[in-house]
Amino acid sequence: MKKIISAILLLSVITVMFASCNNGGADITLPPEETTSPVAENTVYSFIYKNTAITPHAKMSELLNGIGDPTFYEESPSCLYQGLDKDYTYPGFKLRTYPENEVDYVLNVCFTDDSVATPEGIMLGSTRSEVINAYGSSFTEQNGNVVYVKGNTELRFRFDGDSVSAIEYWAIEQ
Amino acid sequence: MDYKDYRSKYNSEPVHKERPAPSNGKQIIYAIAALSVLLVVVIALLLGNMFSRPDFVARSVTVEAGRSAISPSDFLIDKSHTAEFGDGVSYSLSEVGEYKIRLIVDGSACVTKLIVVDTNAPTATVTDLSVWQGTELHAEDCVSDIKDATKVEVKFKKKPDLDKAGRQDITLILEDGAGNKTEYSFVLTVVDEHGLLYTHYVSELGDELPSADVFTGREGAGKYLSELSGINKDAAGIYMLQVLCDDVAYDVVLEIADRTPPTATVTPQTCYNKIPAASDFISNIVDKSSVTAKYETEPALISSGTVNVNIVLTDAFGNSTVYSSYFTVTSDTEPPVIVSAPDALEVDAGGTVIWRASVEATDDSGQVELSLDASSANLNLPGKYTVYIVAKDGAGNETKRAVTLTVHDAGVTEDMLWAVVAKIEKNLKITSKMTAEEKVYAVFRFVYDNMKYSNTSKHIDWRKEAYEALNGAYTGDCFTYCAVSYSILRYLGFDAHIVERAESAKIEGTGTHFWVLVNIGTRVSPEWYHFDATPQRSPYNLATYLMTNSQIEAYTRWRNADYKLENYYTYDVEKFPEVSKRPLVNLEIPSEYFGQ
Numbered sequence: 001m002k003k004i005i006s007a008i009l010l011l012s013v014i015t016v017m018f019a020s021c022n023n024g025g026a027d028i029t030l031p032p033e034e035t036t037s038p039v040a041e042n043t044v045y046s047f048i049y050k051n052t053a054i055t056p057h058a059k060m061s062e063l064l065n066g067i068g069d070p071t072f073y074e075e076s077p078s079c080l081y082q083g084l085d086k087d088y089t090y091p092g093f094k095l096r097t098y099p100e101n102e103v104d105y106v107l108n109v110c111f112t113d114d115s116v117a118t119p120e121g122i123m124l125g126s127t128r129s130e131v132i133n134a135y136g137s138s139f140t141e142q143n144g145n146v147v148y149v150k151g152n153t154e155l156r157f158r159f160d161g162d163s164v165s166a167i168e169y170w171a172i173e174q
Numbered sequence: 175m176d177y178k179d180y181r182s183k184y185n186s187e188p189v190h191k192e193r194p195a196p197s198n199g200k201q202i203i204y205a206i207a208a209l210s211v212l213l214v215v216v217i218a219l220l221l222g223n224m225f226s227r228p229d230f231v232a233r234s235v236t237v238e239a240g241r242s243a244i245s246p247s248d249f250l251i252d253k254s255h256t257a258e259f260g261d262g263v264s265y266s267l268s269e270v271g272e273y274k275i276r277l278i279v280d281g282s283a284c285v286t287k288l289i290v291v292d293t294n295a296p297t298a299t300v301t302d303l304s305v306w307q308g309t310e311l312h313a314e315d316c317v318s319d320i321k322d323a324t325k326v327e328v329k330f331k332k333k334p335d336l337d338k339a340g341r342q343d344i345t346l347i348l349e350d351g352a353g354n355k356t357e358y359s360f361v362l363t364v365v366d367e368h369g370l371l372y373t374h375y376v377s378e379l380g381d382e383l384p385s386a387d388v389f390t391g392r393e394g395a396g397k398y399l400s401e402l403s404g405i406n407k408d409a410a411g412i413y414m415l416q417v418l419c420d421d422v423a424y425d426v427v428l429e430i431a432d433r434t435p436p437t438a439t440v441t442p443q444t445c446y447n448k449i450p451a452a453s454d455f456i457s458n459i460v461d462k463s464s465v466t467a468k469y470e471t472e473p474a475l476i477s478s479g480t481v482n483v484n485i486v487l488t489d490a491f492g493n494s495t496v497y498s499s500y501f502t503v504t505s506d507t508e509p510p511v512i513v514s515a516p517d518a519l520e521v522d523a524g525g526t527v528i529w530r531a532s533v534e535a536t537d538d539s540g541q542v543e544l545s546l547d548a549s550s551a552n553l554n555l556p557g558k559y560t561v562y563i564v565a566k567d568g569a570g571n572e573t574k575r576a577v578t579l580t581v582h583d584a585g586v587t588e589d590m591l592w593a594v595v596a597k598i599e600k601n602l603k604i605t606s607k608m609t610a611e612e613k614v615y616a617v618f619r620f621v622y623d624n625m626k627y628s629n630t631s632k633h634i635d636w637r638k639e640a641y642e643a644l645n646g647a648y649t650g651d652c653f654t655y656c657a658v659s660y661s662i663l664r665y666l667g668f669d670a671h672i673v674e675r676a677e678s679a680k681i682e683g684t685g686t687h688f689w690v691l692v693n694i695g696t697r698v699s700p701e702w703y704h705f706d707a708t709p710q711r712s713p714y715n716l717a718t719y720l721m722t723n724s725q726i727e728a729y730t731r732w733r734n735a736d737y738k739l740e741n742y743y744t745y746d747v748e749k750f751p752e753v754s755k756r757p758l759v760n761l762e763i764p765s766e767y768f769g770q
Contacts, residue, residue: 028232030241030248071549076629077685079652079708082737085629091545091564096628108628108649112553113527115545124526143598143624144646158646165526166647170626 044153047109047169048119049090056153056171060086060097060104070095092116098171109169118167122157126164131157227284230255231277239292239352240323241267246277255280266290268323270352292352296322300346300358304373306391307339307366313346316360324351331357339366368420370396379432379462380408386417389426395419405430408462410491435493436461440485443501446539446568449475452485455499463490470496478503506569510537515563518578523556524642527579535565535573542567548579554632556583586641594644595665604666610694611720611758614705617662618719621707624648625655633686636660636672652708656688659707669693671750673704679744687742691750694720701754704743713762720758723747728767 046053052066072089083099085107092115097104117123120134131146132139135155139148146157149172158166227233230252237244244267246257260276265288273288299319305311313328320326331345341363348356365371371391377384383405386396399416405428413428439458443450452467459465470484480502488494513534521527527546535542543566551559561579566572601624604616626649636657643650643658650657656672663670671691680686689708695701704721714733721729726743733742 026232026251027234027236028249028251029236030238030244071547077740078629079685079687080627080710082711085651087629089549091547096630110630111526112548113546114530123530125528125531143648145648168649 044151045148045155045169046119046153047093047116049093049116054095054106054109054169056106056108056169058106060088060095060106063106105171107171111167118155122164122167124164124167127162128159128164131164227286228279231257231279231284231286234272234287234289235275236289236291237267238294238323239268239270239290240294243267244288249275249277249286250279270324292322292324292350292354294322295354295356296320296326296348296350297356298326298328298348298358300360302361302363302374304363304365304371305336306371307364308337311336311362316344316346316362317348317358320348322348322350322354326350334362334364336364339364339369365391368422370417370419370424370426372426373424374427374429376429376431376433377407378434379410379430383407384428386419389417389424390419399423432462432489432491433493434461435495436465436487436489437495438465438467438487438497440497440499442499444504445501446504446506446541448541448568449473450501452483455483455485455497455501456487459487461487461489461493465489473501476503478505506539506567506571508538508567509571509573510535510542510565510567512563512565512573512575515575516577518580519561520580520582521553522582523584524554524638525584527553529563533563533565537565537567537571539567539569547574551579551581552632553581555634556581584638584641586635586638588637591637591641591644591661592665594641595662598644599665602662602666610668613666614663614668614692614694614703615717615719617659617666618705618707618717620662621655621659622709625650625658625707625709627651627655627709630654633688652686652706653688655708656690656706659705660690663690663692663705669697669700670705673745673750675741676744676746679741681739681741684738684740689743691753692720693751695754700751701756702751703754703758706743716761716763717759718761721761722755722757723753724755724768725757725759725761725763728763728769729761731767732763 044055046055048054049067052063054063054067067090070088070090073087075084075086077083078085078099081099083102083104085099086097086104088095088097089112092111092113094110094112096107096110098107099105111124114124118134122131122134128146135148139146141147142156144158145166146159148155152172154170154172156166156168156170157164158168230250232249232251235244235249244265246259247253250257257277257279260278260283263276265273265275267290270290270292273290275286275288277284277286298317298321300317303311303316311334313330317328320328327349329347329349331347334342334344341361344360344362346358346360348358363373370389372389375384375388377388383402386398387393390396396417396419399418400413402415405411405413407430409430410432411430413430415426415428417424417426437460438456440455441457443454449472452469456467465487467485467487470486473481473483475481480500482498482500485497485499486494487497513536515533516529519527519529527548529546530544533544535544545564545566547562547564548559551561557580559579559581560576562574562576564572564574598620602616602620604613608616625643628649629651630649633653636653639650639654639657640661643654644661660670660672670693673689673691675684675687687708689704689706691702692705693700693702704718704723704726706718706721709715710718714729716729718729721743730742730744733740
């Protein structure tokens with residue numbers, strides 16, 4: 001009997017020790033709080049619509065709340081990706097996505113009329129010098145397109161004479 | 175029965191001679207004690223379970239004192255869970271210490287710890303000082319703008335001698351509540367009754383130049399030895415001058431600067447669903463330099479009502495003034511008015527519409543957003559469409575004006591197309607010495623490397639598709655890649671056909687696909703091969719430019735495994751010339767997909 005009672009007591013002590021031990025995860029030290037807004041240069045090109053930044057490679061599902069429903073939508077099986085290529089029409093631009101593991105990401109944004117402008121103020125009809133004033137002279141010419149690259153995004157301008165005839169934001173495939 | 179009787183009854187030999195067996199009463203007491211302990215254990219376990227902390231909750235979170243806020247999610251290692259503070263959680267982010275934090279994570283309570291530390295030493299502004307001999311000076315009087323999360327004590331490292339005239343190097347020690355220390359040094363000038371009190375004086379921009387007494391601190395005790403006529407009181411500047419005081423000439427600095435904060439008239443604003451700019455509130459600014467206005471804290475927009483704001487005016491010298499004001503968000507039900515707009519718009523198929531400059535609209539809010547609703551138009555398909563110019567104000571009221579949009583047939587002829595191909599011919603890097611296979615490969619590389627995939631094609635007109643792509647767009651889907659390849663191959667003299675996936679192969683969820691059949695032989699001895707420059711993702715991104723039927727069948731079987739039976743290269747064989755059986759390109763298709 002004493003052995004059994006002793007065993008219960010010992011077991012109890014061990015159990016209480018474990019019960020009172022801390023469990024759970026690691027210690028965390030939070031980084032210092034930013035007291036001022038950092039003025040960091042953007043590392044990608046983004047088009048702003050309804051105060052929402054549309055950046056190539058962004059998840060489409062995370063943009064829809066901000067940019068709202070398109071005026072027209074169509075989809076078709078992709079020749080390149082596994083899934084559907086999707087095409088969203090908004091006033092002034094088209095947005096196309098590519099699928100990856102059943103998630104849609106922004107492939108490109110193409111301006112369709114001159115009611116929209118880039119955040120730097122360039123729109124269809126702007127001049128070549130206005131483009132260069134806004135984006136600088138660090139660009140490449142590819143098949144008649146003036147191409148600016150930032151990170152995994154690309155901003156392309158095409159010209160009809162001296163005026164911009166096409167503006168496209170593109171995702172650069174990694 | 176006593177112990178001996180008990181033993182003799184149940185046991186012929188004693189087992190524990192030295193330890194008498196407990197009586198029944200003692201056994202019961204032991205049992206009760208054991209059960210009590212067990213009960214305590216069970217309660218401890220229950221409590222332990224109630225407040226046990228999952229692995230995704232931090233054991234402790236350490237923050238720097240002075241932090242503005244901490245959120246329950248800061249305690250989560252895995253942020254996919256939800257957390258909120260439990261009742262009675264109390265802590266101070268400005269006081270160093272450890273705080274017990276009760277969290278409700280995913281609906282269950284647990285306990286963790288907040289550790290507030292102060293590892294940053296205090297900072298302050300310390301400048302050189304001049305005092306009269308014999309006066310009293312406290313360490314706190316020598317600093318300003320102390321910054322630290324905790325209370326800071328200021329003391330002299332060595333107490334200055336205020337009875338002795340002259341310059342002294344003084345060190346101040348600032349120590350915060352956590353023991354962090356900072357030392358600042360400055361020059362203290364103890365001035366006797368014959369010296370200068372200041373050697374540096376800042377005069378307000380625009381004010382009359384000060385008399386020399388501002389340096390001596392005594393009325394009528396000093397006069398300028400330097401000529402002042404070259405000093406412009408209306409321009410900021412620093413001037414090295416000499417002042418005579420008690421027959422001694424001293425070097426002094428007269429600085430002219432703007433130290434007066436700007437003033438302005440601030441007018442509350444009314445807006446329609448848009449936050450006014452801080453500068454909208456400001457008029458009649460009075461300052462001697464340029465002034466900027468910004469919100470102290472960016473306000474949030476509400477649907478209607480009043481929002482209080484603080485607006486900070488800052489001049490070029492860093493002087494600032496804060497004004498309080500407000501803006502009222504009002505409901506607006508009046509739609510904008512489209513004053514002028516064209517009756518019709520025109521565009522070439524595939525082009526972009528330029529219309530914005532020809533439309534004028536007004537609204538009582540002064541804010542109108544114009545857009546073109548061309549969702550009913552197909553800008554790639556010639557025809558007449560009704561589109562709408564939409565004027566929308568900040569409150570969402572809108573006015574639409576119907577406009578006829580005519581999409582003109584771009585009218586791409588083969589001559590136009592060959593002219594465009596001729597322009598890019600040099601980029602193909604084709605020479606007369608190349609074999610047919612090499613030329614076809616050069617076309618494959620050009621299309622593959624220069625085009626960008628996007629599902630933009632309408633699969634209508636291969637000439638127009640190729641023309642627009644080679645004219646600068648360089649984008650499209652498989653139809654565009656096919657059209658461009660087909661055009662270039664034809665331009666180079668190859669006989670070619672456009673092939674589309676067989677209708678019978680387009681089963682559920684499978685779209686279409688286009689590629690080219692090209693003859694690298696002659697008309698008499700043709701050698702037809704499949705050619706497809708449409709890009710593919712790894713591992714299907716092979717050199718698919720001269721493929722036999724056997725190869726495209728194997729490729730199709732291979733992709734079918736991943737792409738849910740899309741029948742990639744399945745086509746109506748009988749509608750096209752017979753394809754060569756002689757493989758020219760080694761495609762790295764797994765062998766098991768051949769010959770099935």
